[in-house]
Amino acid sequence: MTTYTTELLSERHARARSTLRSVGLDALVVSHLPNVRYLTGFESTAGLVLISGDELVLLVDGRYLVAVDQQQAGMARCPGLTVRLVERTYEEALANLISERTGSIGFEAAHMTVATHARLAHAHGSSSPRLVPSEGMIESLRVVKDTAELAVLRDAARRLSDVAEAVLADLGAGRSEQEVARGIEAGLGRMGFAKPAFDTIVASGPGSALPHARAGDRRLAHGDLVVLDFGGVLDGYAVDLTRVASIGDPVSEARQLFDAVLAAHAAAVASVRPGEATVAVDAAARTVLEERGFGKNFVHGTGHGLGLEVHEGPRVGLPRPPLPVPADWVRVPEPERLEAGMVFTIEPGAYVPGFGGVRIEDDVLVTAEGLEILTTVGRDLRVC
Ligand code: ZN
Ligand code: ZN
Numbered sequence: 001m002t003t004y005t006t007e008l009l010s011e012r013h014a015r016a017r018s019t020l021r022s023v024g025l026d027a028l029v030v031s032h033l034p035n036v037r038y039l040t041g042f043e044s045t046a047g048l049v050l051i052s053g054d055e056l057v058l059l060v061d062g063r064y065l066v067a068v069d070q071q072q073a074g075m076a077r078c079p080g081l082t083v084r085l086v087e088r089t090y091e092e093a094l095a096n097l098i099s100e101r102t103g104s105i106g107f108e109a110a111h112m113t114v115a116t117h118a119r120l121a122h123a124h125g126s127s128s129p130r131l132v133p134s135e136g137m138i139e140s141l142r143v144v145k146d147t148a149e150l151a152v153l154r155d156a157a158r159r160l161s162d163v164a165e166a167v168l169a170d171l172g173a174g175r176s177e178q179e180v181a182r183g184i185e186a187g188l189g190r191m192g193f194a195k196p197a198f199d200t201i202v203a204s205g206p207g208s209a210l211p212h213a214r215a216g217d218r219r220l221a222h223g224d225l226v227v228l229d230f231g232g233v234l235d236g237y238a239v240d241l242t243r244v245a246s247i248g249d250p251v252s253e254a255r256q257l258f259d260a261v262l263a264a265h266a267a268a269v270a271s272v273r274p275g276e277a278t279v280a281v282d283a284a285a286r287t288v289l290e291e292r293g294f295g296k297n298f299v300h301g302t303g304h305g306l307g308l309e310v311h312e313g314p315r316v317g318l319p320r321p322p323l324p325v326p327a328d329w330v331r332v333p334e335p336e337r338l339e340a341g342m343v344f345t346i347e348p349g350a351y352v353p354g355f356g357g358v359r360i361e362d363d364v365l366v367t368a369e370g371l372e373i374l375t376t377v378g379r380d381l382r383v384c
Pocket of ligand 1: 229230231240241242361
């Protein structure tokens with residue numbers, strides 16, 4: 001279990017309150033579970049938090065009361081936390097909690113259903129607080145990791161690298177993609193991961209040209225490129241890694257493709273430093289692939305943030321126009337520049353339909369000096 005200390009949780013609450021003040025909210029209803037966990041340390045499949053200038057209330061139902069007590073006893077107590085029991089429904093408990101308050105209360109627009117919103121608005125009538133749609137309030141805090149999170153992510157990335165080593169050593173013609181995927185998932189379990197971070201990808205031969213292929217019944221054959229993309233969740237935190245193998249010696253086109261992606265990966269890594277624009281990291285990788293004739297074969301962004309979710313900020317990709325924000329919403333936009341403490345993937349790829357594909361993915365931490373690559377397994381083309 002993640003050892004969030006009382007000090008770290010206090011710091012998070014202070015940062016959250018300062019964000020709320022900066023956008024003019026008196027309180028925020030937090031319904032996205034990774035955000036609930038971030039603020040309270042409480043790990044659960046249900047629960048809601050209300051945070052205001054001087055309160056932190058966790059709503060949980062009876063199934064979780066014992067879990068809250070145990071988690072609170074097993075780790076530093078969450079400072080200032082009040083736990084309230086949900087007797088009937090979360091909606092009703094939340095409506096009650098809100099109706100006791102005044103002012104502007106934000107909710108997470110991406111994580112509250114239209115139905116719940118309508119019932120809350122109906123429940124507390126016209127004299128009560130204003131419900132304000134919000135985006136990025138807690139996500140913007142999570143994007144820079146604190147010391148407890150970095151300790152878990154470093155450890156997780158090392159363990160994931162060990163899983164990769166074992167799997168690559170064991171690869172060979174004749175095994176099916178699904179068998180290899182099962183081997184990866186068994187390795188994740190052995191290394192202490194609670195679960196895979198997403199469906200394990202083992203894509204071989206022509207299938208390796210599909211960036212989101214899963215693992216099928218195809219058997220690895222001589223001349224295949226094999227893309228292995230997998231991740232694990234440790235103490236709530238996700239790490240993510242991709243390596244490529246060749247079954248037998250690669251043909252020259254495969255070698256060219258691999259070398260181009262490896263050079264793109266190196267260029268992206270070399271560009272990482274605090275203050276750099278996220279789009280510049282993407283551009284560094286993209287330029288190399290364009291120069292080598294694979295620009296149109298790079299069909300996704302260069303990377304994504306890692307943390308309590310396997311895809312979170314910062315987004316490292318092509319520039320995109322800012323999302324329109326309705327006038328009555330409050331929003332903290334995604335970061336456009338790197339900061340020390342951000343953790344994200346660097347995963348350029350190139351995919352040639354009918355032939356095969358290559359993606360090389362590592363997890364990196366932005367440091368004051370530049371970066372630290374958290375995943376340690378060698379990234380050369382493995383010939384098996
Ligand atoms: Zn991945
Ligand atoms: Zn990834």
